[in-house]
Amino acid sequence: MKLVLTIVQDSDAGELQKTLIGHGFGVTKLASTGGFLRRGNTTFLIGVKDAEVEAVKEIVTEKCCERAELLAPGASLADLEGVYSGQVTEVIVGGATIFVMNIEEFAKV
Numbered sequence: 001m002k003l004v005l006t007i008v009q010d011s012d013a014g015e016l017q018k019t020l021i022g023h024g025f026g027v028t029k030l031a032s033t034g035g036f037l038r039r040g041n042t043t044f045l046i047g048v049k050d051a052e053v054e055a056v057k058e059i060v061t062e063k064c065c066e067r068a069e070l071l072a073p074g075a076s077l078a079d080l081e082g083v084y085s086g087q088v089t090e091v092i093v094g095g096a097t098i099f100v101m102n103i104e105e106f107a108k109v
């Protein structure tokens with residue numbers, strides 16, 4: 001068994017959730033915040049059989065788009081404490097960040 005943890009943009013989350021559930025996958029959706037942009041994003045926890053990992057990755061790839069986010073002049077960069085950009089900065093976000101983890105035990109009690 002694997003846990004697929006995937007971080008996506010909020011605008012892709014609804015369609016992704018609907019498609020995963022439509023394919024019979026169990027999904028937990030969490031509100032999260034990106035450390036760099038400090039903007040909301042969505043994290044999905046999806047527990048699957050080993051053989052289902054590729055199918056989940058394909059759905060995530062299909063439903064999640066890469067987008068350019070603009071940081072306004074004067075926006076503070078989270079990892080550069082106290083440093084402010086003097087111009088509009090473009091940051092490419094997504095489609096999705098995916099972690100696949102081995103699960104030692106899965107139980108419902």
Ligand code: 2BA
Pocket residue numbers: 007033034035036037038039041079091092093094095096097
């Ligand atoms: P954020 O941390 O808000 O990052 C948003 C986007 O900013 C990133 O998109 C990347 O393009 C850029 N970025 C992040 N850190 C940067 C840095 N130190 N310098 C320059 N640009 C930087 P993605 O890579 O697609 O990541 C989207 C979101 O996925 C991230 O939001 C974060 O919530 C999560 N994420 C990405 N990599 C992660 C990791 N290794 N561990 C945990 N979460 C991660």
